[in-house]
Amino acid sequence: PDIVFHAAALKHVPILERDWSEGVKTNIFGSVNVADAAQAAGAEAMVMISTDKAIEPVSMLGLTKRFAEMYCQAFDRDLMTQSEGKPHMRLISVRFGNVLASNGSVVPKFKAQIEAGGPVTVTHPDMVRYFMTIREACDLVLTAATHALTPARPDVSVYVLNMGQPVKIVELAERMIRLSGLEPGVDVEVVFTGMRPGERLNEILFATEEPPVEIGVAGIMAAKPNEPPMQTLRKWLAALEDAIARDDRSTIRAVLKDAVPEFGSNAA
Numbered sequence: 001p002d003i004v005f006h007a008a009a010l011k012h013v014p015i016l017e018r019d020w021s022e023g024v025k026t027n028i029f030g031s032v033n034v035a036d037a038a039q040a041a042g043a044e045a046m047v048m049i050s051t052d053k054a055i056e057p058v059s060m061l062g063l064t065k066r067f068a069e070m071y072c073q074a075f076d077r078d079l080m081t082q083s084e085g086k087p088h089m090r091l092i093s094v095r096f097g098n099v100l101a102s103n104g105s106v107v108p109k110f111k112a113q114i115e116a117g118g119p120v121t122v123t124h125p126d127m128v129r130y131f132m133t134i135r136e137a138c139d140l141v142l143t144a145a146t147h148a149l150t151p152a153r154p155d156v157s158v159y160v161l162n163m164g165q166p167v168k169i170v171e172l173a174e175r176m177i178r179l180s181g182l183e184p185g186v187d188v189e190v191v192f193t194g195m196r197p198g199e200r201l202n203e204i205l206f207a208t209e210e211p212p213v214e215i216g217v218a219g220i221m222a223a224k225p226n227e228p229p230m231q232t233l234r235k236w237l238a239a240l241e242d243a244i245a246r247d248d249r250s251t252i253r254a255v256l257k258d259a260v261p262e263f264g265s266n267a268a
Helices: 013-018 020-040 060-083 106-115 134-148 169-179 230-245 249-259
Strands: 003-006 045-049 090-095 120-122 158-161 190-192 212-214 220-223
Touching (some): 003 020, 013 020, 013 060, 020 045, 020 230, 045 060, 060 090, 060 230, 090 134, 106 169, 120 169, 134 220
Parallel strands (some): 045 090, 090 158
Antiparallel strands (some): 158 220, 212 220
């Protein structure tokens, strides 16, 4: 392959909160396997699809994705150092939020609830999320990948897609009810079910320790690289592998917290 797009992941936030080991195995070790295999196969680039939940994460999904980002960043830096200016495989991560009409999206769920006569379930009245269309997400991922392969910015390895203004979920639900010719609270009730484990009210686009960098491409910013050395990451990977074999949740959490100290710091 010339370019590998790594989009496979376990993404359901509450499920990963219940089963840490599966999240670590798929989102961390799965990403390591893809990155290593892409490099062994001689690919020009490996693009990992990340998430805005990886920024100062509060969930196991965000935490495992941030670890995978750090591995790709460290691998990218190592290959650049070893290449001594010669062409080498690029490893980049692309972060974005919710994709409208994608598998598991809230929009098809709301549509089904409205067609069933309600209620439409929203977790919290102040819940806010970024949304993109499938086409926007695909176009911007390809644009970021193309930019990474140019010699202009070999220092950029995490791209953040500009998703516009965040949307209040309850307003999205009410708008969908009205578009169906019905009245919220009269024909179809909106019910608040409470925040689920691993959720926060607002997603953020950049961590405190990784200031944004302009790259001259409309709709895309870059995060200044901020990752530990590969040697440290491999020690954490070995510790995680051992903890998963023993199903030791406390050690899994301790290792991940050590790797991503900001975990849980932005729970609101």
